[in-house]
Amino acid sequence: MNSYLLTFLSLLISINVSAQLNQVNYDEKEVPEYKLPELLISKSGRKIKNTKRWEKIRRPEILKLFQQEIYGKVPQTIRISDVNVHEETTDVFDGLATRTQVELVFRKDDQELGVNVLLYLPKDTAKVPVFVGYNFKGNHAINDDPNILLTDSWVPDNPSLGIVHNQVTEQSRGVSGERWPIEEILKSGYGIVTAYYGDVDPDRDNFQDGIHPFTYRLGQFRPGNDEWGSVSAWAWGLSRIMDYLETVPAIDSSKVVVFGHSRLGKTALWAAANDQRFAMCISNNSGCLGAALSRRQFGETIGKITSTFPHWFCENLNKYSAREELLPVDQHMLLGLIAPRPLYVTSATADLWADPKGEFLSASEAGKVYALYEKEGLPVAAMPEPNSPVMGTIGYHIRKGKHNITAYDWKQFIRFAQKHFEPVVPTE
Numbered sequence: 001m002n003s004y005l006l007t008f009l010s011l012l013i014s015i016n017v018s019a020q021l022n023q024v025n026y027d028e029k030e031v032p033e034y035k036l037p038e039l040l041i042s043k044s045g046r047k048i049k050n051t052k053r054w055e056k057i058r059r060p061e062i063l064k065l066f067q068q069e070i071y072g073k074v075p076q077t078i079r080i081s082d083v084n085v086h087e088e089t090t091d092v093f094d095g096l097a098t099r100t101q102v103e104l105v106f107r108k109d110d111q112e113l114g115v116n117v118l119l120y121l122p123k124d125t126a127k128v129p130v131f132v133g134y135n136f137k138g139n140h141a142i143n144d145d146p147n148i149l150l151t152d153s154w155v156p157d158n159p160s161l162g163i164v165h166n167q168v169t170e171q172s173r174g175v176s177g178e179r180w181p182i183e184e185i186l187k188s189g190y191g192i193v194t195a196y197y198g199d200v201d202p203d204r205d206n207f208q209d210g211i212h213p214f215t216y217r218l219g220q221f222r223p224g225n226d227e228w229g230s231v232s233a234w235a236w237g238l239s240r241i242m243d244y245l246e247t248v249p250a251i252d253s254s255k256v257v258v259f260g261h262s263r264l265g266k267t268a269l270w271a272a273a274n275d276q277r278f279a280m281c282i283s284n285n286s287g288c289l290g291a292a293l294s295r296r297q298f299g300e301t302i303g304k305i306t307s308t309f310p311h312w313f314c315e316n317l318n319k320y321s322a323r324e325e326l327l328p329v330d331q332h333m334l335l336g337l338i339a340p341r342p343l344y345v346t347s348a349t350a351d352l353w354a355d356p357k358g359e360f361l362s363a364s365e366a367g368k369v370y371a372l373y374e375k376e377g378l379p380v381a382a383m384p385e386p387n388s389p390v391m392g393t394i395g396y397h398i399r400k401g402k403h404n405i406t407a408y409d410w411k412q413f414i415r416f417a418q419k420h421f422e423p424v425v426p427t428e
Contacts, residue, residue, distance in 0.1 A: 025298055026352050034295035036330050039368050051372050063273065063337060065329045070289060071270050072228040072314030074236050075215040080243060081107040086116075086149060090123070097122050097186045101139075101149055104244055108214045115199040116149060117241055118142075120182055121191040121250055129255030129421055130191035131282075131413070132241060134234065134264045137161070137168065137176055138196045144174030154202040154209070179261070179405045188414045191251065193241065197264060200237035201230045205311040211236070225315040231263070231289075232314070235271035242277055255279050255421050259413065261405040262354075263312065266290035273337035280342045280420065282413050284405050287354030289313065291345045293331055293362050294324045298355040302327075331358075335366035335394075340373035342420045344395040344413065349386050351403040357383060363396050370394060391416055 025031070040048040040058065048058045067073040082105040089099045100119040105112065118139040121128050135142050138151030150173070154166045162171025185192050197203065201210030207222040211233050215223075223229065228236070238258055246253040258278040260268035265286030272281035283291050288300040289312075303321035306313065320327050335343060345363045347356030360383045367377020376392035384390050389397035389412050397412055
């Protein structure tokens with residue numbers, strides 16, 4: 001009798017979870033009552049009243065929880081084996097900039113992986129600050145420059161852009177150019193550094209390619225329950241790019257801004273949380289398990305994201321599907337890990353899937369950590385109107401329009417960087 005009862009209860013739970021996964025809430029009235037995990041109270045109940053306690057006690061606790069329950073830990077240390085310089089050109093964009101293309105090579109036993117990095121740096125400027133972030137379709141897609149190498153990595157099919165059988169063609173050159181206003185960035189005194197995220201780990205539920213197999217034990221075919229999913233692998237890759245940038249004399253490695261859009265916005269946040277060498281972080285439309293609060297269950301939820309993209313996170317996250325209230329952390333705590341470095345979070349009015357209000361509330365809550373450092377968090381208490389950026393040490397804007405990264409967004413990114421970095425001084 002008991003076995004029948006357990007089976008019946010399990011079936012009811014399964015039906016309830018499935019029903020929740022099939023629903024999408026875009027109504028603020030349907031947001032459940034929730035209580036956020038305490039940001040400044042340790043697991044032992046100790047109040048975190050100063051930066052010393054934050055850095056010694058609470059920050060490591062929170063970072064470990066995100067590693068164990070959401071993104072997954074990196075199992076081993078993997079370093080760059082070689083840097084192959086494919087090209088160094090000193091005169092592009094009519095003399096405005098230099099262009100460099102390098103390959104970061106990783107080797108272990110009989111395995112080899114190459115990550116191609118593209119750099120545009122303004123000329124005649126000493127120690128340039130840079131924006132570093134991934135692109136979605138290959139370095140060649142960010143500009144129609146015929147000299148940018150085509151990626152030979154796996155890319156999701158898109159025949160309309162000339163991507164067939166998961167390989168790009170010349171037709172895909174420059175197709176993402178609107179997202180990358182390179183000349184405007186260069187004229188502002190900043191460099192731009194990018195790599196195709198699929199070089200590090202192809203964006204598919206297959207842990208037999210990319211960087212993951214480098215850490216497998218004998219007989220292992222996918223990461224362990226608390227080991228790195230793709231977001232964690234991509235964040236790891238950004239840190240390896242940072243390793244390389246520290247060796248480039250023309251770059252001011254103390255002023256590297258890590259940024260990302262959508263899933264790559266999640267990646268930028270996780271990279272900045274783990275690697276404090278990134279001086280600033282920008283998260284654009286990052287949504288669920290990016291900047292937005294999970295407990296609001298608004299738009300995309302944990303259940304939806306793990307069923308659609310099971311490879312992005314560690315296996316442990318699955319137990320919180322439709323059970324967000326059981327998570328020991330929420331995303332305001334991830335944003336808090338970036339303190340005291342400047343953090344900029346953005347939303348879009350038509351991107352309800354990413355929960356703009358949840359992104360704003362998360363950024364606002366993170367300000368409690370910035371206050372420990374006597375830094376201003378968000379300078380407003382209420383969510384600003386569209387196209388009305390607010391900028392403290394934490395900044396935020398919600399832009400009119402859809403899920404995208406636009407020229408308007410980039411203007412605010414540059415403004416935010418200029419607010420916190422010293423002006424770039426051209427050489428004589």
